[in-house]
Amino acid sequence: MPKIPIAHWVDVIVEWLSIHWASFFKGLSNLITYVVDIFTWLFMLPHPFLFVIIIALLGYMAGRWTMAFFSAIGFLLIYNLGYWTETMNTLGLVVTAALISIIIGVPLGIWCASSKIAARIITPVLDFMQTMPAFVYLLPAVTFFSLGVVPGVVASVIFAIPPTIRMTHLGITQVSGELIEAADAFGSTGGQRLFKVQLPLALPSVMAGINQTIMLSLSMVVIASMIGAQGIGAVVYRAVGQLKIGEGFEAGLAVVVLAIVLDRLSQSLFNGKRSKKAA
């Protein structure tokens, strides 16, 4: 029995895409670079101390003194260790990836909730995206977007977008049937039902998905650095490659600080809203 030439097919498709869709990928690449640059520029704009104060304030607004305190200490540590620029680069990449994931993921989740066929097609694709080893699609990403931050963002989006889609889908389908009936019985259009009833009620679930997406895209930074993305991931990668255990630990610590602060901030972004409403 002859071997099915999957490898060959993939090669052909990738080559065909890279030739005939070159201008599309070029344009997309420029756009992503532009967005990452803007975010990075924005994060580098204030003096690090001012940035620390802003983060601490956000932490305080998000809920607690401890949160503000920990954020300030963490970012001061990063500054002290000398990874400020790298961390801001990474933050730019992560925020861009998360933003793209939300822009694409939430509508896809809504679509899954409204169409069973869409859900049946998209769900296995999501499984595929989450389980296929990242290195496998890192290479074609480089073929399409060349080296640098862009394939890093693309790989992060592929890896990190599923929770947003899944949780949006779940959140909307979990809205109770009686509320949908109520919305319909008063003569809502499909759009009114979605924006006035389903999405607001799905919000906790959607926010949990977005939080997961942010965390997952952060976990991609080291892998992204292998294809030339600047940032704290590159420091980790270099240090490990050169067996500089201590330096690797320092850079890893910066990733952890970033992760925890992003996690708590994105979580309380929603919780803060809810507690305000209840009050």
Next chain:
Amino acid sequence: MSILEIKNVSKLFGPNAEQGVKLLEQGWTKEKMAKEKQITVGVNRVNMEINQGEIFVIMGLSGSGKSTLVRMFNRLIEPTSGEILVHGKDLRKMNKEQLRNARRKTISMVFQKFALFPHRTVLENVEYGLEIQKVAKAQRREKAITSLELVGLKGWGDKMPDELSGGMQQRVGLARALANDPEVLLMDEAFSALDPLIRRDMQDELLELQDKMKKTIIFITHDLDEALRIGDRIALMKDGAVVQIGTPEEIMIQPANSYVERFVEDVDLSKVLTAAHVMRRPETITLDRGPRVALELMRERGISNLFVIDRSKKLLGIITAEDAATAVRQQQKLDDILIKDVPYVAPERMLNDLFELVSTAKLPVAVVDERERLTGVIVRGALLGALAGGVENEEVALNA
């Protein structure tokens, strides 16, 4: 005048549901359909006409198809066949836009578990129907506040629904439905989730509201007491089909078949029958007669007291035979022995509420209508007789 006409409406679930309607017409039973065609009969060729301004109760046990039926009245569930005519226009022939308009302007719904939007304040919930019609904010706010006041929730607008008790939440549900000023109100087991005492209050309030607003209310319930209490007419459903449609009295006194009979046999008659059902024709006299005439009248009829009325039948009081005899001896006028403090009730008063009064009163209890005219008298024996089931006596027929 009928506002809603249901003609031959069926709802079947399963493969070839359309074909199933024909089989039903050929006389297939529900069981046979399920067994041989895998078709579940939800609603089986229902016909009814609902009149403007009445409270029409659809009652049946769970699984009788009443909730499915009412959801076809605003097409939350699509009927398999039949016509649903609102003001003569078939709801099933409407396109999406027309249907939306009917839902916005003509038919509103109140749900069993309230179905309030938990992310909106009470006021925002009430506003919802107007908001999606793009009514200007100030205007819809005003209407919503009026609607809340109507259900007795003035000042609760800024609360979230989960801060309210069940009864209050359903008031919000009612206010939300009323804010659109619909002609027809569909209430799907609206009070079933409430405590019995609160349920009763809500029933009373609904009747009170209905007095003011004159909506057409279609009320779904599985509780016969509730149906008898609030319904102008009742449709009894079983296995998706209507068994009997009639006024509460008709259903109680002339059950259409043994199913209805069994259904109503446990009902406490005292909660269905009213003073008007058991009252007797009163013996009366006008004030310008003398005590001698009164005494003679009582002797003739074999009774010991007489109601005194004026020319327009207005109740003035009562005189007893004893007093009359004394008056004859002492040459008094009727006016001098008139007892003005007569126990009386309204004709709509339920028997249930009469017992205490009748058993403790030393004088016969008068039945007086809203214009203070004497229409009947409650005699202890007749009251007990009615409860024993013997309501079909001539005098009831005369007075009813």
